[in-house]
Amino acid sequence: MTLPLPDADALAYSEALKRRIAYEIESSAGWIDFARFMQLALYEPGMGYYSGGAHKFGAAGDFVTAPEISAAFSQTIGAQAEQIFALSAPQLIEVGAGSGRLAADLLLELERRRSLPERYAILELSGELRERQRRTIGHSAAHLLARVDWLDRLPERFDGLLLANELLDAMPVHLVLWGRGDDDQTILERGVAWENKALVWRDRPAGSRLLDRAQALAEECQPPPGYLSEIGLAATDWTAAWAGILGKGALLLIDYGFPRHEYYHPQRDSGTLMCHYRHHAHGDPFFLPGLQDITAHVDFTAIVESGVGAGLDLLGYTTQAAFLLNCGLTEVLARIPVEDHRRYLPQAQAANKLISPAEMGDLFKVLAFGRGIDTTLIGFAQGDRSVSL
Numbered sequence: 001m002t003l004p005l006p007d008a009d010a011l012a013y014s015e016a017l018k019r020r021i022a023y024e025i026e027s028s029a030g031w032i033d034f035a036r037f038m039q040l041a042l043y044e045p046g047m048g049y050y051s052g053g054a055h056k057f058g059a060a061g062d063f064v065t066a067p068e069i070s071a072a073f074s075q076t077i078g079a080q081a082e083q084i085f086a087l088s089a090p091q092l093i094e095v096g097a098g099s100g101r102l103a104a105d106l107l108l109e110l111e112r113r114r115s116l117p118e119r120y121a122i123l124e125l126s127g128e129l130r131e132r133q134r135r136t137i138g139h140s141a142a143h144l145l146a147r148v149d150w151l152d153r154l155p156e157r158f159d160g161l162l163l164a165n166e167l168l169d170a171m172p173v174h175l176v177l178w179g180r181g182d183d184d185q186t187i188l189e190r191g192v193a194w195e196n197k198a199l200v201w202r203d204r205p206a207g208s209r210l211l212d213r214a215q216a217l218a219e220e221c222q223p224p225p226g227y228l229s230e231i232g233l234a235a236t237d238w239t240a241a242w243a244g245i246l247g248k249g250a251l252l253l254i255d256y257g258f259p260r261h262e263y264y265h266p267q268r269d270s271g272t273l274m275c276h277y278r279h280h281a282h283g284d285p286f287f288l289p290g291l292q293d294i295t296a297h298v299d300f301t302a303i304v305e306s307g308v309g310a311g312l313d314l315l316g317y318t319t320q321a322a323f324l325l326n327c328g329l330t331e332v333l334a335r336i337p338v339e340d341h342r343r344y345l346p347q348a349q350a351a352n353k354l355i356s357p358a359e360m361g362d363l364f365k366v367l368a369f370g371r372g373i374d375t376t377l378i379g380f381a382q383g384d385r386s387v388s389l
Contacts, residue, residue, distance in 0.1 A: 003287065004278050010291055017047040017290040018199070025194045031202055034285075035172035035234065037192040041289045042170060043125065049290055050170070051126045064279075065166055066254075066320075066360065067102035070350035072332045074105035077163070079327040080252065080379045081106065082115040084161045087373050088249035091160030092117040093151070096167040097124055100133030103148065104140040111144065117160070120144075123151045154245060162242065162251040168303065169255050169295040171234040175271070176214045177203055179225035187214045190228065192286075199286040209233070221264040229264060229271040230296045236306035239369075243310035248372035250315060251307075252379075254323075256363045257298030259389045264299075272297035300367055301389045307369045315368035316380025317389060321361030323379040324354060 006014070021040050025032050042049045066073040081092065097103050103120060110116045124130050130150050138145050175190035189210060193202040206214055213231050217223070242251055257263065263272070275282050277292035285294050300317065308314055318326075333351055336344045355361040365385075368377055 003280055003282065006288065006291055011288075013047070013052065014288045014290045017041070017044060020044060020047060021192075021199065021289060022194045025192065031191050031193050031204065033189055033191045034175040037199075038172040038285070038294055041285065041294055042172070044290075047290055049293055050129065052128065052290055065098060065101075066354055066364070067105065067165065068099065069353055070347060071105045072329060072347060072351050073324070073354055074102050075109040075332045076324045076327045076329045077102075077252075078106055078109035078113055078115075080323075080377060081110060081117075081161055081163070082113050083375075083378055084250045084252075084373075085115055085117065087375060088161070089159035090115070090117045091119050091121075091158065091249075093121045093123060093155070093158060093160070093162050095123045095162065095164045096170070097122045097133050098129070098166070100136030102163075102165055103133065104137045107137070107141050107144045107147070111141075116144070116147065118147075119149060120147050121149045121151050123154065125152075154241065156245065157247055158245050158249065159247045160249045162246070162249070164252070165254045167255065168232070168235045168238075168253060168298045169257070170293070171232060171238065173230040173232045173234070173273070173296045174210050175273070176206060176210070176229060176231055178214065178218055178223040178227045178229075187211060187218070199289075217260075217264060221260065222266075223264060224266055224269065227264075227266075227269045229268070230273060230299075232296065232299060232302065235298065236302050239303050239307045239312075240310035242369070243307065243312050246312065246369075246371050250368055250370040250373060250377070251312070253303070253367045253369075254320065254364060255298045255367075256360075257300050257365060259385075260299055260301035263297065263301070298365075300365060303367060304386075304389050311371075312369040313371060313373070314386060315370045315373060315377050316384050317365065317367045317386045318380055318383045319362050319385070320364035320366055321355035321357070322383030323366040326379050326381050326383070329355065 024040060043051050045051050094103055107120060122133060137148055177188040177190055179186060187206045188203040189206040190201055190203050193200050210231060273296050275285055275292045275294050304314055329351060333347060336347055338344050353359045366379060
């Protein structure tokens with residue numbers, strides 16, 4: 001695949017980050033784990049993909065997320081938010097709000113439902129993205145902008161709804177190689193070195209917590225020799241941390257991924273690591289650091305084990321298609337008269353992309369944790385797949 005080249009300024013930006021990564025490697029005895037590389041590439045202050053100035057979301061960026069595909073996505077989530085507010089508190093935190101499109105459309109929908117949160121907080125570490133979110137909300141829902149606050153860190157305690165769309169897939173992952181070499185029981189960690197002014201792969205024996213996790217996966221999933229995949233310790237740690245924060249309310253996590261038995265399927269022997277650059281998907285994380293997204297699918301079994309193990313209640317797990325239909329996607333579309341072809345047909349096509357098994361409908365999942373909620377959430381009323389975890 002031939003990927004488009006950036007302009008001179010963007011290339012210089014990437015080269016500066018590459019030098020920063022090289023310095024980190026040289027300061028760490030010539031090797032860093034991939035999770036550290038991914039952290040630098042995505043989140044290094046002022047330089048990383050999410051913390052710098054690169055345009056990321058939408059048709060002009062590197063990828064399109066569900067809120068940009070159709071306002072119906074956010075409007076449908078509004079039904080679930082309304083129920084959670086009624087069962088806990090009218091407060092909402094969105095973590096990693098991207099372009100701000102989800103926040104803007106969700107606020108307008110909640111206003112239509114007369115269920116506006118007292119506060120819509122956004123946890124966003126990127127100053128550039130904060131400004132873009134502020135512009136998006138100000139353009140589409142200026143009268144509601146006063147309800148929006150931006151946070152620098154997780155709160156000490158929270159009641160209400162925590163919402164995260166495509167957050168977990170962008171958290172740093174470790175790369176593990178099972179059973180290569182003379183000893184099929186060897187477990188290696190794949191990391192990054194700097195050689196001849198280039199980033200290169202280097203494997204080392206896995207150690208400590210990662211080794212324990214990889215050995216447990218080997219016993220459970222029986223990966224064949226030479227099997228390469230990811231372990232997302234950052235995502236499970238982040239999930240567990242909410243057990244000490246959530247009072248009464250729910251976490252609603254929307255992302256692409258699989259339950260463990262599918263994630264570590266023998267045929268998925270090269271893992272799920274993927275990079276996104278100008279609407280091209282490819283597998284080279286060393287290509288133009290800082291100018292491309294780096295993601296991995298979510299092991300939802302691991303997320304559930306972490307959350308439940310820390311004291312959260314599992315409230316539901318299902319496909320994005322089932323969740324949106326349960327929450328009234330067809331009713332949202334019905335607000336547009338079918339005979340108004342100019343408006344209805346584009347929205348119907350966009351909604352189909354959200355729920356089609358060939359598009360986002362089955363690959364994307366919705367997972368909910370809670371505390372103090374005994375009622376079935378409407379998004380999981382039918383098609384709950386919790387038993388598959």
